[in-house]
Amino acid sequence: MTTPDTPGTPETPGASELPATPGPRPAGAAAWLRERSELGVGLLLALIGILVLTDAFTMDVDIAQRGPVGPRTVPFAVGTGLLVVAVLLTADVLRGGRGEAEGGEDVDLAELGDWRTVLLLTGVFLAFAVLIEPLGFPVAGALLFWGSAFALGSRHHHRDPLIAAVLAVATYAVFDRLLGVPLPGGPLMGVL
Known part of the structure; x- marks a missing residue:
């Protein structure tokens, strides 16, 4: 029996439904x-863990610390956990x-990444790094929080700067005043 499209070739019932047979699998260490x-991933985690622990062991620490938890505690815990x-x-x-393969994500892996967002976030972080010394953490932090929200798609132009300013000042107050971690205050801290 021949198909009407191609004279002289026999028709195979269900040929289009047959799965393609995979080619020969490469053997050896590369295939393994x-x-x-x-x-x-395991090797990368081990290398980072070794790096963190090495850094913790070589950390210059004042012997007279203020309690049982010193500056080496967190690096030791993180390095050991890694x-x-x-x-x-x-x-x-x-x-x-x-x-397992990503089954629950609604991300189309065939589509290109959103480079505009990546570039905007990179610019915001670089601007923060440059502006933190001359403007101080409260102003640079507010620009960081607002710029990140804008880059990620928030378009509330009246609300976002206010939230960013409150977050930046609150973060500065907690770290600089309560925890004793010195952050650059900038010209506005003379007012506050």
Whole structure:
């Protein structure tokens, strides 16, 4: 039996419904690593953990500290946590565990990233880094909070600057006045 479109070729019932047979799978170390790509994440976490712990061990700390929790406590906890997670992830991957594909996200992976937002946020952070010394944290922080909200899509032009100013002044007050972490006050702090 031949199909009407192509004379002389036999018709295969359901040929279009047959799955394509995969080609030969590459063998060797490259294929083994490709199937276990999560090992790269484990290696990255281990390297960051080692870096954090090394930095914590070499930190110059005043011996007379004000309590049981010193400046090395958080880096030790974070570095140790990173190493533990790296070991657990590596063990899981070597036992055959695999991460699940993103099923619940409504993100189209075929679409390009939103570079406008990325560039706006980069500009806001760079402006904050440049302006924090001359203007002080309250003004530079307000610009950071407002600029980030604008870059991420908020268009409340009357409300956003007010919220940003309150957040910046509150953050400055908590860190500089309550916690004793010195932040540049700038010219407005003489008024407050």
